[in-house]
Amino acid sequence: MSKLVDIWLLSLCLHTLNAQHLQMPADSIRLLFYQTRKATYDHRLLWNKDIYGPIMLVDPDSREIFANMPDSEGVLKPSEGIYRGILPEKIPLANTDVEWGGLHWAMARLPLPPDPYDRLELITHELFHCAQPSLGFHFRHQENNHLDRREGRIYLRLELEALRQALLAGRYNRSLEHLQNALLFRRYRHQLYRGSEVAENYLELLEGLATYTGQMMSGRDKWQWRDYLLTRLQVYDRSPSFVRTFAYETTPVYGFFLYQRENEWNKRVTAESDLTALFAEAFGMDQRIILQSLVKQVAVEYGGRRIADEELRRELSNNTRLDIYREKFLEEPHLEIRLEEMELSYDLNGVIPLDEDEGTVYLSIQISDRWGLLNVEEGGALMRSDWRWIIVTPPLEIDGNRVTGEGWTLLLNEGYVVEETAGGIYHIFRKQ
Numbered sequence: 001m002s003k004l005v006d007i008w009l010l011s012l013c014l015h016t017l018n019a020q021h022l023q024m025p026a027d028s029i030r031l032l033f034y035q036t037r038k039a040t041y042d043h044r045l046l047w048n049k050d051i052y053g054p055i056m057l058v059d060p061d062s063r064e065i066f067a068n069m070p071d072s073e074g075v076l077k078p079s080e081g082i083y084r085g086i087l088p089e090k091i092p093l094a095n096t097d098v099e100w101g102g103l104h105w106a107m108a109r110l111p112l113p114p115d116p117y118d119r120l121e122l123i124t125h126e127l128f129h130c131a132q133p134s135l136g137f138h139f140r141h142q143e144n145n146h147l148d149r150r151e152g153r154i155y156l157r158l159e160l161e162a163l164r165q166a167l168l169a170g171r172y173n174r175s176l177e178h179l180q181n182a183l184l185f186r187r188y189r190h191q192l193y194r195g196s197e198v199a200e201n202y203l204e205l206l207e208g209l210a211t212y213t214g215q216m217m218s219g220r221d222k223w224q225w226r227d228y229l230l231t232r233l234q235v236y237d238r239s240p241s242f243v244r245t246f247a248y249e250t251t252p253v254y255g256f257f258l259y260q261r262e263n264e265w266n267k268r269v270t271a272e273s274d275l276t277a278l279f280a281e282a283f284g285m286d287q288r289i290i291l292q293s294l295v296k297q298v299a300v301e302y303g304g305r306r307i308a309d310e311e312l313r314r315e316l317s318n319n320t321r322l323d324i325y326r327e328k329f330l331e332e333p334h335l336e337i338r339l340e341e342m343e344l345s346y347d348l349n350g351v352i353p354l355d356e357d358e359g360t361v362y363l364s365i366q367i368s369d370r371w372g373l374l375n376v377e378e379g380g381a382l383m384r385s386d387w388r389w390i391i392v393t394p395p396l397e398i399d400g401n402r403v404t405g406e407g408w409t410l411l412l413n414e415g416y417v418v419e420e421t422a423g424g425i426y427h428i429f430r431k432q
Contacts, residue, residue: 039217121214137206143199143360158307187290207251241349333426340370
């Protein structure tokens with residue numbers, strides 16, 4: 001069966017899966033698993049490894065799992081060639097990788113994207129996350145809060161605009177000039193914010209490589225891939241936050257051009273690699289000290305004045321919003337929850353850093369820990385900088401093990417209670 005027929009058939013058979021995922025035909029799911037297995041096998045030389053493995057599709061309302069293999073604890077039961085069961089409440093639900101039931105799963109939240117290429121990209125992206133440890137990639141958390149500051153945002157947007165122009169250019173020499181300018185803006189940004197090159201590199205190794213892998217395995221041809229990258233870049237500057245999302249856009253574009261020259265470039269990347277240095281070497285970027293006067297001059301070509309004006313206006317309104325969050329989570333009555341063995345998922349676009357010693361607001365986040373499950377759907381929660389405390393607004397109602405507040409719900413495990421302490425501050429306590 002040809003790739004085009006395969007993709008068309010997958011799109012046709014999965015229409016019901018996406019439109020009415022509560023009544024999912026098993027043959028549609030089996031076909032999706034088959035298509036994913038074929039994609040990973042066909043691209044096994046990308047990392048010298050077939051990354052196919054455990055996959056679960058999860059309905060967010062019923063938490064029903066549709067999997068390609070059983071778990072090792074017997075929760076998932078065979079049904080029409082797939083495996084079904086219920087995901088425990090303690091497991092946060094997201095498009096992610098998760099260890100559960102004795103296996104490392106690629107998890108996808110239903111409904112899946114309507115586009116068949118997007119579906120394969122999503123699932124193979126998460127499968128790559130499952131494979132990253134075996135490929136030698138081990139990561140620790142790094143913040144990119146400078147990308148919520150005015151100049152950090154300006155020079156990221158300029159980098160992305162230069163990458164967009166590189167994709168639009170008709171000749172490679174012209175594309176190369178734009179790629180070098182993109183790296184000029186990147187290196188200048190790193191000069192402005194000490195340590196930012198390390199934090200950005202971490203996210204590009206973690207999420208940038210996963211996105212590149214997913215796009216390579218999606219089934220798009222070269223020109224479909226280029227148009228897809230252009231579409232993403234054209235709307236990205238509207239994203240409310242760049243802090244956790246920029247690597248999904250930058251690494252795949254550099255990877256697109258690197259693949260045209262050296263289709264195994266990614267095999268040179270290790271957990272210790274500096275991707276900026278790799279890109280700079282590949283595209284002939286001058287490594288000398290970057291002067292502000294040169295950067296300002298080049299920025300004009302990419303709408304620098306307009307971008308600077310937009311970011312100044314954003315900064316003024318954003319400062320007011322940050323003050324509201326400080327008052328809400330640090331000064332007014334609130335619930336402080338100690339984190340010990342947390343699992344979490346959150347909206348990547350809803351990440352708003354406060355000052356370095358204050359923490360980061362997550363507009364939508366789900367956390368499970370020894371005490372139970374916290375689900376914040378609106379209004380946000382403040383994660384302290386040490387990742388040991390999460391803060392939400394004060395409880396409005398406590399009904400047994402269910403505690404609710406403005407935009408959040410807390411389901412307590414047996415033996416835990418919420419009680420008010422001095423100054424209107426609430427905590428979770430374990431009953432003696």
